[in-house]
Amino acid sequence: MKSLGSIRRDFAPWNDPNAKPYIQFDKVIKKFGDFTAVNNLSLTIFEREFFALLGASGCGKSTLLRMLAGFEEPTAGRILLDGQDLRGIPPYRRPVNMMFQSYALFPHMTVENNIAFGLKQDGMPKPEIAARVGEMLKLVKLEQFAKRKPHQLSGGQRQRVALARSVAKRPKVLLLDEPLGALDKKLREETQFELMDLQQSLGLTFVVVTHDQEEAMTMADRIAIIDKGEVMQVATPAEVYEAPGSRFVAGFVGNVNMFEGKIAHGEAGAASIDAGNGITIRAENAGDAATGAAVAFAIRPEKIRISSTRPAGAVNAIEGEVYDIAYLGDMTVYHVRLDDGHVVRASTMNAARITEDPLSWNDRAWVSFRPDAGVVLTR
């Protein structure tokens, strides 16, 4: 038997041209009056995928989830689940369940009855309901809280009741609206891993809406980055981070240094970028950007080396002045102001416990990076 980890590693239906899409948004438009919340959006999600919709608040990601649950109908376009068009099917007949951001636990019912609510609606026989509720309570480790009311639980426990209630019916798809938003940081990190384990062991398709990029990166197989009702990029967390498709995505996920410039000349994927003020950047992976095209060279802070002298043999090295240092424990972040006023952010892991830091405020410093450390963005 394969371990869960190796299943996850091999799981990539989006690369398989024969894989059958499970959830399909097909040119979906949703308008509220004059406001367009979702603008001609198409998206494909596969069975058993842990899919994240990531975006700032008001970008339309929650509307997508609500359309999938049936609380909103698209103004135009189709939503298909397992080949079936969902238009006109009310929420109570859709094989999807949702975990609400506010948890929406029924305040007048005990934990047990909250979890049993959906099963009762299906007319499941009583002994089976009792067995399933017991199973769910065990799954979320709340056996001793079965008789409590929601207001007698802590925030983390309520979150787990909401989760148990939404998976109790074994839906085809579980929708999670900011599932960890109300938890504190430590609990949130623990719960992220619990959710991943749960998704793997139940074999369900999860669609999670979040504005927290770390949460999306940790849990999701693939992330769709949504802005103003449109998909900016759909990719695995690593691709989104290392190969963002646009300036927006590069800036939205993680920290990034952006050098705006023009391609001075390019040959076979590599290019020289004239970033102005005498700064020329050698970049590989420039794609098909033509000479003269306006591009941005985006590079993550941890891929920039900082040193007090120009490193020997460095292709890209720019001189500047250290104007801010933030010690974060696991790493140190330097802000270097280049001579043209541009500020570059460089971070260094603190691998050794005690190091003599050679750089201090207002020191002259060199930032250097390899030609393949960043990406060239045309959009």
Added chain:
Amino acid sequence: MNATWSRFNITSIVLGFAFLYLPIVLLVVFSFNESKLVTVWGGFSTKWYVSLFHNQGLMDATWVTARVAVISATVATVLGTLAALALTRYTRFKGRMLFSGMVFAPLVMPEVITGLSLLLLFVAVGLDRGFLTVTLAHITLTMCFVAVVVQSRLITFDRSLEEAAMDLGAPPVKTFFQITLPVIMPAIVSGWMLAFTLSLDDLVIASFTSGPGATTLPMKIYSQVRLGVTPEINAACTILIAVVAVGVIIASLANKRREVQRQRDEQAAQRG
């Protein structure tokens, strides 16, 4: 508590409470008066309470009042709850402002006008004045109070509870009866109690819309007082006060206990 009882504070409290309760205390004291003269103390006695229960007129009026209050409060609660639901849920229909204004107008309408217009209506449609007309009039009077109480609860109602129920497979009607109604029930109950009390002590509208055989207790008391106050009336009023006071005390104690229990639970939950 370090606040000291200054002379000024004590005076304010004594004056305030005297203003509020002196008339009531007088009424209660004189209901135990031996003498038939209302303002002359003739020794302690409970004989007026005994004679009260033998006064067929007063007992009939009490029975009419109780029935009118229960029926009108119940119907007003149903109608008022429906109005509140419509007003909070369907916020985009045309003329909503006008409609909600019209539901709440009777709150500030002088009772004389409400009573008179209802009387004109009943005469116009040829409805004989009696038990039915008083009940209808009280429904009209109290419905808007129920609507206000229930609406203020519905405004803070978390709609995602209903969405969650539907998401879990409950159709809208089932969702309403299993989720919405139980959650807003405390507001509906207090709306009912408010309507009941309003109906119980209404004199003006009842006077306009009542007819032979449907004299309510306030009407009866008022008409007897015009013939001269008897200690019997004092006794009747004392019983009314006692009933209302016991109701209020029980309600607030229950409320307080629930609140304390809730706080304790929440603290326990945070610890555990």
